[in-house]
Amino acid sequence: ETGVTQTPRHLVMGMTNKKSLKCEQHLGHNAMYWYKQSAKKPLELMFVYSLEERVENNSVPSRFSPECPNSSHLFLHLHTLQPEDSALYLCASSFRVETATGELFFGEGSRLTVL
């Protein structure tokens, strides 16, 4: 248990569906992240939020829409996805965005399958 909870753990959706992934952290951290992990590829940083403000968007397609209503919650809204978007989506948090002093705490991930 890392203090970062992701739901759902597994999600299957069609290309026309709209769904959301949720992440919640109880660590008092100020920064939250979404990563995408595809088979045999390095983790890809998608979005970074610091104190509920988006500070990074790594050229992610608009069919992925993040939302950070407060420093404890992070959502990833999914719409009109493609089969190649199937992956493990990992949420992480840290005390602050600058990583020189600390580590990332990851959730267990949401396994997404797009049919």
Add this chain to the structure above:
Amino acid sequence: SQQGEEDPQALSIQEGENATMNCSYKTSINNLQWYRQNSGRGLVHLILIRSNEREKHSGRLRVTLDTSKKSSSLLITASRAADTASYFCATDAQEYGNKLVFGAGTILRVKS
């Protein structure tokens, strides 16, 4: 090649043996971190080594950093079946906006 690249891609050893994984990177870094991931689970932080450090220990883990060669190694001594997992290095570098950049990982299998 990418910023963080682990070697080997996969490693299979017997329980009790030592496992060594290597990470090479391209730019100057602030720190380097190692993470572990059990199959289908999230990543768990193992150890952080700063650019001015050469070696760190944590239990059965030993990490070295050679900034002149832009490389790091993770040694797991007296391995156990429970050490079976993927291991990732992640670098924090100014060139990458001080965000962690992960490698593709080494898959370690420890046979009992």
